[in-house]
Each structure stands twice: as C-alpha cells, then as structure tokens.
Amino acid sequence: MRYWLLKSEPDAFSFDDLKKRPRKTEPWNGVRNYQARNYMRDEMNVGDLGLFYHSSCAEPGVAGVVRITKEAYPDHTQFDPQSEYFDEGSKREDPRWVMVDVTWEADVPQFVSLQQLRDDPALADLLILRRGNRLSITPVEAAHFKRICKLGGVKG
DNA sequence: GCCAACGTTGGC
DNA sequence: GCCAACGTTGGC
Numbered sequence: 763m764r765y766w767l768l769k770s771e772p773d774a775f776s777f778d779d780l781k782k783r784p785r786k787t788e789p790w791n792g793v794r795n796y797q798a799r800n801y802m803r804d805e806m807n808v809g810d811l812g813l814f815y816h817s818s819c820a821e822p823g824v825a826g827v828v829r830i831t832k833e834a835y836p837d838h839t840q841f842d843p844q845s846e847y848f849d850e851g852s853k854r855e856d857p858r859w860v861m862v863d864v865t866w867e868a869d870v871p872q873f874v875s876l877q878q879l880r881d882d883p884a885l886a887d888l889l890i891l892r893r894g895n896r897l898s899i900t901p902v903e904a905a906h907f908k909r910i911c912k913l914g915g916v917k918g
Numbered sequence: 919g920c921c922a923a924c925g926t927t928g929g930c
Numbered sequence: 931g932c933c934a935a936c937g938t939t940g941g942c
Binding site: 795796797893894895896 | 934935936937
Binding site for chain 2: 817818819876895898
C-alpha cells in the first residue's frame, strides 16, 4: 500500500469534477512525462491512496483524497490525432503512455493550501515542496499523507 | 555523449 | 504575464 500526490489543474479537471463522474471515477490520462509514467506503470497498485492536488490556479493545494482503482493500462489519447495528448511516435503494439483509474475516496473538509504545506515542519521533505519540482505524480510517505489528512480534517 | 535551444510547468 | 527550473530535442 503506497501513497501518492496527483496534480491536476482545476480549470481542466478538479476534485469536484471527479465527484460528478459516474462511479466518481476517472481515467488519469494525459501524463506525458516518463518519470511520472514509470510511477504509474511500475509502482502504483490498486488500493493505493492519493492526494488530489490543485495546481496552476489561484489557490494551489490539496483538495481531496482518491484511491487507485485500476492499474496502469494504455492511455488511448496518445493514439487520437484530435487529442492534445496525441503522440505520433507511440505505436499501438507498444504504447508509450499509460493511465490508471482514480476514484473519489474522501473529501478534505478544510482545503490544505500550498502555504500550509510549506509552513508545516513535519512536511519539510515533501517532494512537491522541493524547488523546481514539476512532476505531476510523486510518491508520498505514509507519515506525510496522514499529516496532510489531519490538516485537512479528513475522517478515518 | 554533450549541450544549447526550446518548450512546459507552476507559483507568484 | 513573468520567470526560474526542469525535461526533451537535435545537431554535432
């Protein structure tokens, strides 16, 4: 059982959007970074929990908790010429990009802002706080995950 | 394999 | 919109 932080731009897809999806589930498509892909492909398992993080917005921070509900499988958008995620170098017989399914797991009653994360000494080593970090998927230590849930008033 | 140029991310 | 930081590309 591992923990993750998943970035999403709320203008494109927010935590509220996820809650409105059928079965509150969404394929996490559009990841086009090898390191992030490798995390999904090699290290994510069904049952893992993730922090849904809003980035590139007025209020960056942790908006919710999700669960991984399907292990890595080919991201179909890489084969769609109409998609912004189209990758003409990727072959159907050897897909370059994968996605997982994420499902709503819990609300974060008190949104945890980036500033709050930065201000908490217990979270000093959180990868997302590292200078220049741009990875859209990063592993999170169990202690950090629990700490952030506590800050957010997540039950259970 | 090096590295400059370029594109993207993401906070501010 | 700015810009620092990083990833990718492509010439050599």
